Amino acid sequence: MLKAPMSQWDSGVFLVRRRGAEGAVAKQIPFHSARRAALLEARLRCTDSAAAEESIMIVSEKEARREAATIARLPGIFVQPLMVVERPYSRETDAAEDDNDTLPDREIIAVFPYYPSGDAGQYIDHVATPLLAAFKAGKRSLQSTVKELAGMITRLARDMFSLVGQAHKRGYVLIDHKLENMVYDHVKARWQLIDAAEVRPCELGKTISANESRGTPFYAAPEQADGLWADSRSDMYSCGRCILMAVSDVRDRLAAALDEQPKELEAAERALGQVLKPLAAVMMACCNEDKPAARLSAALALRRLA
DSSP, X not given: OOSSOGGGEEEEEEEEEOOGGGOEEEEEOOOOSHHXXXXXXHHHTTOOOGGGGTTEEEEEHHHHHHHHHHHHHOBTTBOOXXXXXXXXXXXXXXXXXXXXXOSOOEEEXXXXXXXXXXXXXXXXXXXXXXXXXXXXXXXXXXHXXXXXXXXXXXXXXXXXXXXXXXXXXXXXXXXXXXXXXXEEETTTXXXXXXXXXTOXXXXXXXXXXXXXXXXXXXXXXXXXXXXXXXOHHHHHHHHHHHHHHHHHHHHHHHHHXXXXXXXXXXXXXXXXXXXXXXXXXXXXXXXXXXXXXXXXXXHHHGXXXX
16 A cells, blocks of 8 residues: 555554544554554554554544644645545454444544654754764864754744744644644755644634643643633744753753863853854743733744844
């Protein structure tokens, strides 16, 4: 069925299964590793692999189809599936449980591209680890290493604000934006979004209820976490938290690499802070908890990064 080995495919896969009158489905959540790709391959072949169940979560068929439709409406923002397959589903292990099912079993599989460097958090490790190893081996200067790490964060931020802004212009809010929902396309040399489960229509200047979609702790805006409302300002807060997480990750890695060199660590943090000073203004604007309207100024502050 698949024309490429599974090592070339990502498991950002909807595994949609009708389970009788309940209409429940299983959804394969995204992962980025050869091992998990192998588990997905086992699942696609309908083999009985207990390990393949690790990434399965139950969602309603309506929710899964809504997410697939949202992704299709936002090309250039969300990674689009390479193929979608619908077929009968053989479920020997579930036969006893579902003897009373009256509807035919099927599964709908949407296969997305495989991104070896993983999500944004994993990408930071993918880039930072060899850079810091080269620095410790004396093959790179501290200044060039810090500059490269800062550039990585800045490029991520630019693409992130562009993608989120495009979604807002098309009438959608992301609700659950975070580093785990971004992947870097090495072929196109740009970032893209994945996982549109919580994306909702929302016209610019209007809000939607956040009672059922409160986002992810740390990333979610206060009004969203409290279940009050969400809109483009809430997404801006999440963007600011993404920047904070990325910068904190890089600083932790620098500290680990220079744990016995306090003077060099101080110089590295000072250099990183200087290079990222314009981005810090964007982050502060985004993370304003008391004045949500101030978060929208982040788009203007971002121009200083060019």
